[in-house]
Amino acid sequence: MPDTGNKGHRQRLRERFASGEESSRSEEALLELLLTYAIPQKDVQPLVKRLLAEYGSLPALLEAPMESLCQSDGIKENSAVLLKLVDWIRQHYGPKRPGKETLKPPRQTTLFETISPELEQASSAVAEPHREKVIQRYGTEMFGKAVLKEAIQILPKLPDSESLDEIRSFLRAKLHFSAEQTRHRYANYITRRMFPEGYADAPLRLFAKAFPDAQELRDVCFYRFLLSEPLEVEMIEDLILPNLGTGRLSRERIRKRLAEKFPEAKSIVDCGKAIVDALTAGGIAKADRTKISFAYRDIPVTSFAFVLHSEFPEPGMYDIRKLDENRMIRAMLWNPERLLHALYELRNHGLISKISEIDNIRQFTTKHTLAGVVEQIVSGGKKP
The missing domain is CATH 1.10.150 (DNA polymerase; domain 1)
Structure with missing residues (x-):
């Protein structure tokens, strides 16, 4: 029938x-x-x-x-x-979305200098890292596993390679899960979230080796997680930031918000748990069986430098208000009253050029790319 x-x-x-x-x-x-x-x-x-x-x-x-x-x-x-x-x-x-890395700045020349054909040819022959097609997440999709704790633990041990194939092979061999299928799946989660540009970028790999088992690395990995999972950002904005006064939130409230947003979803419990797991793995919140607790956090200089140069990737002058209003920086739960102090710390350590506060004009000037600032941090000994 x-x-x-x-x-x-x-x-x-x-x-x-x-x-x-x-x-x-x-x-x-x-x-x-x-x-x-x-x-x-x-x-x-x-x-x-x-x-x-x-x-x-x-x-x-x-x-x-x-x-x-x-x-x-x-x-x-x-x-x-x-x-x-x-x-x-x-x-x-699928549609090809140009990323930041596809835009190459023109080579700067002096007034009377010309670029020789040999130099131009050599410049164009510089090997670019192989980039995989980035899997685009649509809107604020649900996710069932965070796997952020495992990512933070294993990132300092990654091989010195930009190839995601090599990174995935390493993860499948080293992740502690007995089932091969689980290791395969979790390796995909880690590479997609930690390396969203399609290759294992050197700044994160170098930073991880310099700050193993440290809050600085947890901060940076949580930031990369936020970039890949916009639903985590939305939950922080909708539920955690408005409840900073009490510093507590029930797990049930997270599940209820997910049910309101995804009324037909069947994986509400799994997604709610994954959201909390990411918060705890990143050191953003503490959790027990029924609730999570949180508060504004101190701002480590090095992880702040990493996030700042990720959000403002081109060296130049920026309005400090853009920093205050930045969604990702707010989602890190760093104390907003300490942001200006953190900027001055970066300047004092030579990681940014200057800060200007004249009348109503408040600006900061960066001088490094992300790769440059991480190299400066690692080689300059700016470590805890």
Whole structure:
């Protein structure tokens, strides 16, 4: 006997997507609709929930190898082929978004200097790091695993390589989980979140080796996590910053906010736990079984320098108000009343050029790129 209820649900899924309904764009809704084309006459919602909990996100699921997908309970060859087809189309025909690294500043010359053809040719021949296609996160998607604690622990031990393939191979061999599939999945989480530009950038690798087991490294890794998981930033802005007066927030309140934002999601509990796990791993908050506690934090000079030069990557002059209003810096829960003091600390250590406070004009001037400031920190001995 045909399952008319299931048919009606599938039809509603298609109609919601076709009409552009916002709820139809969640990871869970997209995966459910996709699997209905490979798995006939069966409720795929439980499978969708299990897959997102297992892989952590839709992008991680799509990029998983064919053999790993086929090992997942409920996924057979037809479903795995469909998922990999979508992944291939996404990577080869998706929109190309230019990143900061694609823009090369012109070489500066003096008034009477010309660039010789030999110099121009040599300059163009400098090897650029291989960059993988960056998996774009859409809006404020849910995620099921933080894996930030593991990232912080293993980053100082990474090989000296910009290749994400080499980094992933190392992570799969060294992560402490017994199941190969778990190591594979967590290696993908770590590389995507810690290296969002598509290659293992030297600044983070050098910083990690210089500050193992330190709050400075936890700060920097949490910052990179925020860049990759905008939902974490939103939860901080909506729930944590407004409750700094009490310094406490129940886990239930986080789950309730997620349920309001994603009314059809089935992985609310997992996502709520992952949000808290990231906060605790980053040293941003403390947590017990029912609540988290937090307060404004001190600002370490070195991690502040890393975040500042990530948010303001080009050497130059900037209005201090841009620093005060910066979402990522606010989400770090650094004490806003100490930001100006932290800027002066950077100047005193020679990490930025100067600070100007004249009448209503308040500006700071940077002189390094991120790579330059990290090299200065590591070589100059500015360590705790």
